[in-house]
Amino acid sequence: MEVKGRPDPVCPAETDEQPAEQEINEQMRIRLTKLEGLVGQGEDPFEQVEFPVTCYSCDILNDFAALEGQPVAVAGRLMSKRGMGKVSFCDLQDQCGRIQLFTKIDALGADRYAEWQRLDIGDLVGIKGTVFRTQRGEISVKTSGYVLLAKALRPLPEKYHGLRDTETRYRQRYLDLIMNPDVKDTFEKRSLIIRTLRQELDASGFIEVETPILHQIPGGAAARPFVTHHNALDMDLFLRIAPELYLKQLIVGGFERVYEIGRQFRNEGLSIKHNPEFTLLELYQAYTDYKGMMILTEQLIARTALEVQGTTQIEYQGKEIDLTPPFRRLSMTEAILQYTGIDFDQVQTDEAAGELARARELEDYRPVMKRGDVMNLFFETYCEKNLLQPTFIHDYPIEVSPLTKKKPDRPDLTERFELFIDGREYANAYSELNDPLDQRERFAAQLEKRLAGDDEANLLDEDFCVALEYGMPPTGGMGMGIDRLVMLLTDSASIRDVLLFPTMKPLRPS
């Protein structure tokens, strides 16, 4: 029914391709045969629809005193088998851990016990039994009956070494989660971190909102966007690179404290700390400024650290980091002076700044750069990597801060900070520019940058400018990369270790 526009990439045209014949190896064949046998007996495990669980493995381990001798029903995945003939031991894994099962031929009868022994590692079973402690002292469930709830047709990775191969871990994360408890722990902590942020913000009077992901003009950050297409409207849309311009319209609308935790999309390369889609917290608070944002940022980070690690003195990749507020505050000018000996307050012109960059042979220097661009370049080149302990770098040059209020006494600088920890940026905040006339000038300056070849420069967003013309109160705003915060608080080296399904190339080129 396509009338115009591009073919829908989600529904590719029919091709001659046959679905690839599924490769059946020996192990799968044996398990399929077992399944056929069960189905033949009228015991198709996939017909099971429910199993009333009375407790989890960890409940039994934690409340053994109360549960000893009591009947329980548990369900989960068989992770190991230790058959001893007419008696056998298995480990059952559920959401919170593992519990040993002890099964005797006497309890099931010879036929049922034989079926029990034919179960495979990986099968999902529901168990009824009683809680007891074995002769060796291990808290266990003595099986009195079981139901096979799903058959595993593929074997799990090896029980001792587990799953190591990073590619398989990322591509088949479920296997990683089954086999590696630490991985599961990381993602539980990720959930806890995001929950804690919500709790803190909700308790401070913020409301959580949702703004569009499909943007007509990708704004609020300097980045290349992903493009998509709306067929009915026959127009290109962009996946958002930041929610900023919408959130500030809500401040105009009278929501005085708003936040959004959501996915942003930037069309950049992948690295140990970059994924094309990532999660950002952005918040805006009326009647405060970037100094207010510093205090809020410190609180949020310290609070999540306490929640996840129980302390604000943490270790990240072997480095001791103290997240106890207040964090160090250093202006960008001070930072550059400290690490290079250059005082940018003495650099008056674009030409003088360019001279400095050329003298240092800075590769990223471009002749179109203005004084503030060069200052930012010096900071990135010489300072960032040295900032191990949390540090607010404040007073950014106006050239790189198109949405930020000027400092009242310094029109070349803005009321903006970024938070650095271990050389990485964790947060970006400012006193939001609410002067609509100034805002239009800033967009004009960005347009100049774009014409000079910077395809990441901000685009004029007319809807946003109109909103400012109705009046926005003085407002502080802050954005924080959640994935990086999770990395920090879970001691993860790579962003892929805190994303359940990191972006991967397809296995075969299509």
Next chain:
RNA sequence: GAUCCACUAGCUCAGUAGGUAGAGCACCUGACUUUUAAUCAGGGGGUCCGGAGUUCGAAUCUCCGGUGGAUCACCA
């Protein structure tokens, strides 16, 4: 996008000077009524990432390609 490293059984890994491919776990058969990486005996299982080349002969050497990891560049 550039450089370096990796890819061998379902998993974790060995692999001789270039001479028909190995172990452990898992799986199958048998033994075993309190084990816990259970044990013991026997057995089956491979597109050595893909393609081309060198060679009498390639998992191994060369080239091209794929995927992953690390570093660099852009960014958060």
